[in-house]
Amino acid sequence: xxxxxxxxxxxxxxxxxxxxxxxxxxxxxxxxxxxxxxxxxxxxxxxxxxxxxxxxxxxxxxxxxxxxxxxxxxxxxxxxxxxxxxxxxxxxxxxxxxxxxxxxxxxxxxxxxxxxxxxxxxxxxxxxxxxxxxxxxxxxxxxxxxxxxxxxxxxxxxxxxxxxxxxxxxxxxxxxxxxxxxxxxxxxxxxxxxxxxxxxxxxxxxxxxxxxxxxxxxxxxxxxxxxxxxxxxxxxxxxxxxxxxxxxxxxxxxxxxxxxxxxxxxx
Amino acid sequence: xxxxxxxxxxxxxxxxxxxxxxxxxxxxxxxxxxxxxxxxxxxxxxxxxxxxxxxxxxxxxxxxxxxxxxxxxxxxxxxxxxxxxxxxxxxxxxxxxxxxxxxxxxxxxxxxxxxxxxxxxxxxxxxxxxxxxxxxxxxxxxxxxxxxxxxxxxxxxxxxxxxxxxxxxxxxxxxxxxxxxxxxxxxxxxxxxxxxxxxxxxxxxxxxxxxxxxxxxxxxxxxxxxxxxxxxxxxxxxxxxxxxxxxxxxxxxxxxxxxxxxxxxxxxxxxxxxxxxxxxxxxxxxxxxxxxxxxxxxxxxxxxxxxxxxxxxxxxxxxxxxxxxxxxxxxxxxxxxxxxxxxxxxxxxxxxx
Numbered sequence: 001x002x003x004x005x006x007x008x009x010x011x012x013x014x015x016x017x018x019x020x021x022x023x024x025x026x027x028x029x030x031x032x033x034x035x036x037x038x039x040x041x042x043x044x045x046x047x048x049x050x051x052x053x054x055x056x057x058x059x060x061x062x063x064x065x066x067x068x069x070x071x072x073x074x075x076x077x078x079x080x081x082x083x084x085x086x087x088x089x090x091x092x093x094x095x096x097x098x099x100x101x102x103x104x105x106x107x108x109x110x111x112x113x114x115x116x117x118x119x120x121x122x123x124x125x126x127x128x129x130x131x132x133x134x135x136x137x138x139x140x141x142x143x144x145x146x147x148x149x150x151x152x153x154x155x156x157x158x159x160x161x162x163x164x165x166x167x168x169x170x171x172x173x174x175x176x177x178x179x180x181x182x183x184x185x186x187x188x189x190x191x192x193x194x195x196x197x198x199x200x201x202x203x204x205x206x207x208x209x210x211x212x213x214x215x216x217x218x219x220x221x222x223x224x225x226x227x228x229x230x231x232x233x234x235x236x237x238x239x240x241x242x243x244x245x246x247x248x249x250x251x252x253x254x255x256x257x258x259x260x261x262x263x264x265x266x267x
Numbered sequence: 268x269x270x271x272x273x274x275x276x277x278x279x280x281x282x283x284x285x286x287x288x289x290x291x292x293x294x295x296x297x298x299x300x301x302x303x304x305x306x307x308x309x310x311x312x313x314x315x316x317x318x319x320x321x322x323x324x325x326x327x328x329x330x331x332x333x334x335x336x337x338x339x340x341x342x343x344x345x346x347x348x349x350x351x352x353x354x355x356x357x358x359x360x361x362x363x364x365x366x367x368x369x370x371x372x373x374x375x376x377x378x379x380x381x382x383x384x385x386x387x388x389x390x391x392x393x394x395x396x397x398x399x400x401x402x403x404x405x406x407x408x409x410x411x412x413x414x415x416x417x418x419x420x421x422x423x424x425x426x427x428x429x430x431x432x433x434x435x436x437x438x439x440x441x442x443x444x445x446x447x448x449x450x451x452x453x454x455x456x457x458x459x460x461x462x463x464x465x466x467x468x469x470x471x472x473x474x475x476x477x478x479x480x481x482x483x484x485x486x487x488x489x490x491x492x493x494x495x496x497x498x499x500x501x502x503x504x505x506x507x508x509x510x511x512x513x514x515x516x517x518x519x520x521x522x523x524x525x526x527x528x529x530x531x532x533x534x535x536x537x538x539x540x541x542x543x544x545x546x547x548x549x550x551x552x553x554x555x556x557x558x559x560x561x562x563x564x565x566x567x568x569x570x571x572x573x574x575x576x577x578x579x580x581x582x583x584x585x586x587x588x589x590x591x592x593x594x595x596x597x598x599x600x601x602x603x604x605x606x607x608x609x610x611x612x613x614x615x616x617x618x619x620x
Contacts, residue, residue: 161352165352167339168346168348168353168354169354169365170338171344171345171346171423172413173343173366173369174340174366182354183354
């Protein structure tokens with residue numbers, strides 16, 4: 001009995017330390033962000049940031065980049081993961097390894113590679129125009145998000161009997177595109193949304209690509225504010241964290257709302 | 268030409284021949300079962316007909332058209348799978364409508380067909396349910412209706428009852444057969460369950476090691492098995508080893524007793540060993556009128572199966588099982604008892620090796 005009590009005591013200690021470790025800096029940052037006006041707590045730093053036209057412009061730019069990355073990621077990852085599971089199951093470890101590479105190779109290496117490959121004196125001079133550079137940004141972000149998107153979609157596909165569902169649909173006259181759009185995609189929607197929210201969270205605060213390709217994204221803006229102001233960076237950090245948490249919360253919500261996935265709760 | 272004609276079909280996997288020289292002609296409206304143990308090639312043949320596997324050689328003609336080069340979605344074949352394969356994101360009605368939507372049918376026709384199919388499987392009330400809200404039996408009925416909704420030329424059933432419990436299996440097999448008879452749809456049914464095959468089929472193909480061992484009606488397959496494998500796989504059978512005395516008149520010896528098959532022993536000659544099969548229900552305990560062959564043996568064990576009692580008797584070096592009807596007033600024999608087993612020699616089946 002005493003052993004049980006003692007182990008519970010230590011569990012609480014460890015949990016409290018963990019909470020302190022993660023929460024204290026956040027609480028400190030939040031508290032600091034409220035002290036812009038002397039002698040009182042206020043949301044002045046937030047007002048200043050949110051009304052800054054550069055915030056709106058860079059934030060909207062990053063949101064657009066994130067959405068395009070998600071679309072690109074879905075178009076690339078869903079058919080690939082589906083095809084690998086259906087026709088090339090032996091290649092799954094290889095594909096998994098490839099999708100993990102962005103976690104090993106630093107973003108700065110990728111972006112220097114891009115600059116070298118697509119500079120203005122290359123065959124495909126994408127960095128020569130803003131539009132071309134945006135294409136590079138989306139392509140780069142898609143690569144950065146690949147480990148999360150692929151894993152999420154592949155896990156979603158694992159819960160389905162892909163082969164039999166595909167054969168059933170084929171015997172009913174459906175082609176591969178119809179099968180992907182009408183059967184596979186809706187059934188891995190929750191997984192796709194999980195991947196999408198993770199992608200959104202990564203892209204919205206990304207710095208290296210945007211800074212080195214010189215695009216007006218939210219990441220470099222945060223860095224600029226951080227280097228020149230006192231209270232606003234703290235407010236920005238809290239905003240950025242809130243966006244990430246919102247994404248995570250939405251992931252949970254979508255999982256619960258999905259009608260036909262209730263089967264997992266039933267069994 | 269038959270409605271479904273399969274000629275010289277072969278399939279090799281990495282140097283292994285899994286289907287060898289398979290031939291079959293199925294008439295329109297016929298219900299044919301492929302029966303055999305796991306790995307005998309029955310599902311491979313079915314999947315080649317469906318288009319999910321490409322034959323190494325051979326021809327598959329449906330309604331006079333060679334379909335080997337057609338993709339599965341161009342063959343107009345309905346297929347039902349063991350794992351139901353209902354689309355989890357769609358309701359029952361949406362599942363039934365899927366094939367019709369793909370074919371670009373007008374909405375009014377789709378609605379009417381869905382209604383008709385729900386009535387056919389007696390699930391009119393469950394159109395708006397999702398697959399996870401249905402029992403296994405209901406899911407398989409929906410899968411059957413979905414396959415039939417597109418009015419396929421051929422219906423393929425790949426062990427559709429295997430995942431269901433025994434009681435549902437019996438009721439669903441009757442339902443499937445009734446629907447097949449009503450729609451007169453040509454059907455191929457793959458199963459490893461002999462009872463299913465015997466009770467549902469017009470004809471059965473017994474498959475063994477990639478080959479069709481025997482093709483015949485359930486009556487023929489059960490009562491006149493051509494090979495030792497068919498005899499042992501379909502039902503319970505006793506295989507007895509005898510020696511030919513006179514091939515012309517059908518005389519042979521069995522455990523020292525001289526018997527007469529009553530017909531010629533074909534190509535065998537005197538002194539040859541022969542394998543003879545006898546169903547347990549063809550033998551009885553004690554002397555029985557009309558069963559001239561009588562052998563004495565010792566009861567090895569007795570299994571009480573309710574209406575039937577299965578007794579295993581050791582006769583010489585052979586062991587013979589026989590079925591006796593349960594009679595409440597008569598106690599069954601006990602292990603160790605000496606008994607007489609009688610049967611009509613004409614009921615012995617001569618097996619090809």
